[in-house]
Amino acid sequence: MQGPGRQGVSKSGGEPDEDESATDAGFATTLAKGLAVLEAFELGSTFLGNTELAARTGLKRPTVARLSHTLAELGYLRYDEARSKYRLGARSVRMAYPLLASLEFRQTTRPLMQELAASVRGTVSIGLLDDDMSVYVETARSSDVGRQVPDIGRAVPIMRSAIGRALASMLRPDEAAALDALIRSKGPDIWEAYGERYLAGRKSCAEQGFCFSYGDWVATVPAVAAPLFRSRATDDCFALNCAVPAFRLRPGQLETEIAPRIKALAAMIRQLAGEEEPVCLAPAVASEPKAATKAPEPSRGRGRTRAQSRSAG
Numbered sequence: 001m002q003g004p005g006r007q008g009v010s011k012s013g014g015e016p017d018e019d020e021s022a023t024d025a026g027f028a029t030t031l032a033k034g035l036a037v038l039e040a041f042e043l044g045s046t047f048l049g050n051t052e053l054a055a056r057t058g059l060k061r062p063t064v065a066r067l068s069h070t071l072a073e074l075g076y077l078r079y080d081e082a083r084s085k086y087r088l089g090a091r092s093v094r095m096a097y098p099l100l101a102s103l104e105f106r107q108t109t110r111p112l113m114q115e116l117a118a119s120v121r122g123t124v125s126i127g128l129l130d131d132d133m134s135v136y137v138e139t140a141r142s143s144d145v146g147r148q149v150p151d152i153g154r155a156v157p158i159m160r161s162a163i164g165r166a167l168a169s170m171l172r173p174d175e176a177a178a179l180d181a182l183i184r185s186k187g188p189d190i191w192e193a194y195g196e197r198y199l200a201g202r203k204s205c206a207e208q209g210f211c212f213s214y215g216d217w218v219a220t221v222p223a224v225a226a227p228l229f230r231s232r233a234t235d236d237c238f239a240l241n242c243a244v245p246a247f248r249l250r251p252g253q254l255e256t257e258i259a260p261r262i263k264a265l266a267a268m269i270r271q272l273a274g275e276e277e278p279v280c281l282a283p284a285v286a287s288e289p290k291a292a293t294k295a296p297e298p299s300r301g302r303g304r305t306r307a308q309s310r311s312a313g
Contacts, residue, residue: 033059037067038076038092043154047085096153099137105273106138113140116265120258122221122244124265125150126228129167129237132158132183137238150243159183159194162213162225165201166239169211169280170227176202176283199283206282209263212254220246224259226266229275237278240266 040056041048050068054061068086071077075091100106106126113124123141127134133155141149150156158164158179168179184191194216201211210226217223225241242262244254270277 033057033063034067034071037064037071038088041088047080047083047087049083049085053086100152103137105269105275108272109269110138110140112265112268113138116140116242116261118142120242120244120261121248122242123149124240124242124262125163126269127156127163127167127225127239127241129158129170129239130155132179132186134158134161134164134167134239156217157190159187159190159198160213160216161241162201162211162223163239163241165198165211165213166205166225166227166241167237168198169202169205169282170230170237170239170278171281173281173284176281202280203282206280208259209266209280210259212259222246222249222254224254224262226263227278227280228266229270229273230278232275240269 036057036059037053040053048056050061050064053059053068054064057064059067068077072079072086072089075089077086077092078089079086109126113126117124117140121142121144123139125136125139128137129135134157135155136150136152139150139152156164158168168176171179197213197216201213204211205225205227210224213223213225215222221243223241223243225239228238228240230237240262242258244258267277
């Protein structure tokens, strides 16, 4: 499992701390800086110059200039002469293929996912746990789901998504504690706002086998998710979700119809993949934070308010 680890190139998001590098003789600082430059290219940031890359990574501009030039020479970045900026190169995409190809269950389960997505006129996706994010590794969608759709490689926050909460429910106590500490350290305000729902989602997975998100990530798209499995080979955590635009849902449909179907689909995928049902643990009561806001009511289709109909996680 890819659990909580190093974030960026230093604890502060800037140049690596001398003390931090000194305590880990195996840590390649220059490599970490180069990867930080690649990770600076996010959704909506197709072209970035060295000044922008320096601001996003916290690295000094001369350092970024050397790294971006090297990455371009190797094919991981491409330089746009007209804009005097960089964009990701095709070699960056090639890096992901061996990982995706190793997840052989994706090919066998895609038709089942597509069938459910078409029948509810929504999306069905598989997510992989990566630190405090869920990364989509497979997705199926109906032909008319609108603009807000998941895509392979996109990452969504664990805290604010149903699929993230399902992934976190499979963690062992020490792993869950480390993840919670990471989330708190990176965004205390986010924990205060969503911590209760995050912990409630983990508890729901442990008790019912699924959990919901009603307005914590993307507007007007409620979601339900179920834990899938922890890989026998790699110990990675996988979860499955289904998201449907709120205006298409009948009152209670997400809870009484789609939730049992996503749980049953998760069981079918485990069987096809030859994996065991995961052990899901409810979070310790003592660790639950004080709620900042009241959790939304269950989905009610067209009658939902804006706050109640947000989420695609």
